[in-house]
Every structure is written in structure tokens, then in C-alpha cells.
Amino acid sequence: MKKLFPLVTADVALFTIEDHSLRVLLVKRANEPEQGTWALPGGVLDPGKDCSLDDTARRVLSGKTHVDVPFLEQVATFSGAKRDPRGWSLSVLYYALLPRDQVPAVAGEKTEEIKWVEAFTPAVPLGFDHANLLATAHARLRDKVQRAALPLHLLPARFTLTDLQRTCEVILGRPLDKSAFRRRLKDEPGLIELEGEFLRGAQRPAQLYRADDGFRF
Amino acid sequence: MKKLFPLVTADVALFTIEDHSLRVLLVKRANEPEQGTWALPGGVLDPGKDCSLDDTARRVLSGKTHVDVPFLEQVATFSGAKRDPRGWSLSVLYYALLPRDQVPAVAGEKTEEIKWVEAFTPAVPLGFDHANLLATAHARLRDKVQRAALPLHLLPARFTLTDLQRTCEVILGRPLDKSAFRRRLKDEPGLIELEGEFLRGAQRPAQLYRADDGFRF
Incomplete structure (x- = not known):
């Protein structure tokens, strides 16, 4: 029997505040699957490069958006056979925070374009199950501030x-x-x-x- | 270049209360690695059987301990090259709760023995990085109750x-x-x-x- 391996990715909801609104960074995918759709920046774990999934998250974020974030934290892990057309997959979701004066202007590798959208109601449909991932990351951020953490x-x-x-x-x-x-x-x-x-x-x-x-x- | 795949497991901190103390279930490992050591019950993701990692957690818990838990929730994901001798690994940690009148008596597959130990200070050393996993699961449980959730x-x-x-x-x-x-x-x-x-x-x-x-x- 063929041994099956899951696809492991790290995806990042990167938030900033601009014009009195909470924004999240989306990337337009340059490659299949879901080429041309908007999604949270993310990428596949590379066990040869990454010491942990935190490393994966920082590496893919920096590769796709040229951003090195000061703060990044794991939110939750999403998994299943249906969420990615490449097969059984597992996405470890992170959220990260960036001051508005450090917002990147240009897209990086495997990315056609980047843009900041309203986090409550993104103006575009998101690929994969990323609308769900974004809502979960956003809920975590609200929860932290609700509990008196200062952003x-x-x-x-x-x-x-x-x-x-x-x-x-x-x-x-x-x-x-x-x-x-x-x-x-x-x-x-x-x-x-x-x-x-x-x-x-x-x-x-x-x-x-x-x-x-x-x-x- | 050889493509590397991480080992993906689900591990479960299963809590109960007995004799006015919070207990967690440990299993004595029947197989390598760490054969003979005590650890949280866990097992490897099977993409052919599991619809999601929640399924993995329930399946391995039921296989190793004959327990079907009413409540199970994801805590966090631990990852890295050093935490398991089999190579780069990723453990999705869950915690589960069980009333004391449903506590299982006998060990299941790949398990020599099971026992309930004090969750604050387990009497035995734990294999892998499971002491860290247990502390994280325990902190999550305390945090929930602290925030007025009822166990x-x-x-x-x-x-x-x-x-x-x-x-x-x-x-x-x-x-x-x-x-x-x-x-x-x-x-x-x-x-x-x-x-x-x-x-x-x-x-x-x-x-x-x-x-x-x-x-x-």
C-alpha cells in the first residue's frame, strides 16, 4: 500500500491598522492551485530549512511579502482531505501584527500582487478555506484585546x-x-x-x- | 534531492478528577521509539482513515485506551526536527475531559499499561517533549475555567x-x-x-x- 503523506503548510493572517480600520494582508496566487485567487500568505513546510513551523511561517511571509514581523503567534491547525486540491493537508495558522509604518509595498516570490483589505469584511472572495482561517485569527486577536492585552x-x-x-x-x-x-x-x-x-x-x-x-x- | 516529509501525530491529554485531584492519563509505550516510557496517548495521522486531525485524536485515543470521549479540543501544534527520534515531526495536541465514572481500566493496542497520574506533578518522567505538552494542555484547561467556563x-x-x-x-x-x-x-x-x-x-x-x-x- 502506498504510504500517504499530508501536505503541511503555515499560513499567516498579518494584521495592521490603517485609516481607523483593521486590515489583513492578502496575496494573489501566481501558481496553481487556486492561481489568481486571493489568499492569506502561506507556504509549504521545508524540513530541510525550518527548525519549527514558526520558522516556516516567518520564511514564507518574508518570501511572499518581504516582511519580517516582530510578533507572530500560532492560532490553530486546520486539516482534512478536502481543503486543498493537492490532497490531505494540514495548515498551521498564525497571526502576526505590524505597525502601519512598516507595511510592505511590493509582492515577493510566487505572488502576483499583494493588498490590504478590511479584516471584518474582505472585499474579495478568499481561496481554499482561508475565509474561515481569517475569521479564526481575527477572533483570536479580538479575544486577546478583550482580555486586556495591549496590541x-x-x-x-x-x-x-x-x-x-x-x-x-x-x-x-x-x-x-x-x-x-x-x-x-x-x-x-x-x-x-x-x-x-x-x-x-x-x-x-x-x-x-x-x-x-x-x-x- | 530527497523530498522530506514530517511525521504528523495527534497527542491527547485526557483529564479526569479522582479523589479531589486532577489526573491525566499516561500510556506505557510498547514500541520504539521511547519503548517502555510513559507518554500521553497519541499516534500517527492516517490520511486514508482520518477526515481531520480531530479524527486522528479520537481514533488513537480509542485504540490505545478504549475511551470515546465526549469532549475533545485542539490546544496547539508542536513541531521541530529534534522532538522525535524518527525525524522532523509535528504533534497536534488535544485535551479531552472524562467523568471519573467512565475511566477505562485496560490498555489497548501498542500500549503496555495505562495509568492516571496527578496532572500538576506526574509521578513519572514523560517521554519525548510530553511534559511540555501536558503543561500546555493543563494551562489551557485552567484558563478556560478561570474564564468562567464550567468543566x-x-x-x-x-x-x-x-x-x-x-x-x-x-x-x-x-x-x-x-x-x-x-x-x-x-x-x-x-x-x-x-x-x-x-x-x-x-x-x-x-x-x-x-x-x-x-x-x-
Whole structure:
């Protein structure tokens, strides 16, 4: 009997925030299967190159989109005989976060085009079961923020508390109470006040902050 | 160049509660690698038999331990070249819950022996990286209960609210406030009061409950 091996891929939902909306990166597939359709960037595990599936995720993301992400985390594994025309397959889904000032402009290998779409309602149909993967990654991100994790990896290097609150609101899709939000930031070790640095605009100057280097989401 | 394929397994941390302690099922491996060591029950994906990795998990658990679990959920996927002597491998970890009155007594195929050990501190060293897998599954279970999920799948068919509180306490490893616990149960749709059914003992009769059929953890 012929021994069957599953196809193992890592797929990444890469999120950023632009124009007050949560966006996810899609790639237009240059090769079969599903050539020409939009999908989450992903690729096949290479046991000769990758020390772990985290490596696979970083390698394919960097290959297809020229992005090295500071934050990447496993979400879940999807599997089955029907989800990929190449046969029994297994996709380990990751999500990653990128500040909007580091968003890549050009597509990489095996990719015709890249674009950022609304994460809640992508404007295009997604190939494979990637609509399901995206919804799962998005739910995980919301869940983290809901549980009081701060999405610092989505912010630029220096940001105000208003920036931080807006970022949380965009992910959750609902407004947050400002004073409750500020109260919970009081003992947040990941948040470093930049002494004497302020954002000056129409309103009174706003204190600038940065995320601690060791901060993991 | 020879194409390399990873070994894909599903491994299961199966929990129960016995004698007021959280236990996990270990199997003594009858075959190499790691023959004779204790490990979480698990086995290799068979794309010809399994529609998904959930199927793999249920199949290997039922094969090695004769248990069909009502509740099983994916935790995370572990991967790398070093974790299994057979080569690059990928383990999709599940956790499952079983009431103590359904605990199996006999080992199944490829298994010399089974035993239940303390989940916090298993009395024996575990093979492969299974100590890490167990800790991760255990953390997920605690996290669920911490977030007010009720571990109804660990309880017998009929139980009292005291049974339920004790079960949560055993998983969390700390006492819970009785009145706060009862308050949060008030609007719990998964919990069905059994009209006129009471547990009668030394103290005053205690109302019996059952879990709703549709309840998912």
C-alpha cells in the first residue's frame, strides 16, 4: 500500500491598522492551485530549512511579502482531505501584527500582487478555506484585546494613549470608556512613558509612550 | 534531492478528577521509539482513515485506551526536527475531559499499561517533549475555567453545585468563594436543574443538576 503523506503548510493572517480600520494582508496566487485567487500568505513546510513551523511561517511571509514581523503567534491547525486540491493537508495558522509604518509595498516570490483589505469584511472572495482561517485569527486577536492585552505591535514606535485606545477600539469594533481604559493602563509594565516627549497638535500636548522591548503582545 | 516529509501525530491529554485531584492519563509505550516510557496517548495521522486531525485524536485515543470521549479540543501544534527520534515531526495536541465514572481500566493496542497520574506533578518522567505538552494542555484547561467556563464534561451525569465548585477548585488549584460562584451560575444556560431530584446525605438535601446536551465545555 502506498504510504500517504499530508501536505503541511503555515499560513499567516498579518494584521495592521490603517485609516481607523483593521486590515489583513492578502496575496494573489501566481501558481496553481487556486492561481489568481486571493489568499492569506502561506507556504509549504521545508524540513530541510525550518527548525519549527514558526520558522516556516516567518520564511514564507518574508518570501511572499518581504516582511519580517516582530510578533507572530500560532492560532490553530486546520486539516482534512478536502481543503486543498493537492490532497490531505494540514495548515498551521498564525497571526502576526505590524505597525502601519512598516507595511510592505511590493509582492515577493510566487505572488502576483499583494493588498490590504478590511479584516471584518474582505472585499474579495478568499481561496481554499482561508475565509474561515481569517475569521479564526481575527477572533483570536479580538479575544486577546478583550482580555486586556495591549496590541502594542500594531502601533508606531512612539504613540499616545489615545492612539492605543483607538487601536483597541478598531480591533474590538466598539468604543471603550476612556477613564476605565486609562485606569487599566496604570500598572501596565509593557508601557513606557517617554519623559518630556509630547505630541503637539490642536489640543493640549499629549504624552508619548513606547512599548517595552520585552513586551510580548 | 530527497523530498522530506514530517511525521504528523495527534497527542491527547485526557483529564479526569479522582479523589479531589486532577489526573491525566499516561500510556506505557510498547514500541520504539521511547519503548517502555510513559507518554500521553497519541499516534500517527492516517490520511486514508482520518477526515481531520480531530479524527486522528479520537481514533488513537480509542485504540490505545478504549475511551470515546465526549469532549475533545485542539490546544496547539508542536513541531521541530529534534522532538522525535524518527525525524522532523509535528504533534497536534488535544485535551479531552472524562467523568471519573467512565475511566477505562485496560490498555489497548501498542500500549503496555495505562495509568492516571496527578496532572500538576506526574509521578513519572514523560517521554519525548510530553511534559511540555501536558503543561500546555493543563494551562489551557485552567484558563478556560478561570474564564468562567464550567468543566461539565468532568462531572457524572447528575451532580450538585458543590460537586461543580469542587471540580473547578481542583482544576484551578485554589478555593473559590461559594456565593460568588453560585451568583455566576444563575444565568448559566448549560446547567439544568433536575426538578425534585436531590442528593440526600448527612446534611440537608442538595439539588441535583445535569449539563445541557448541547453544552460545549
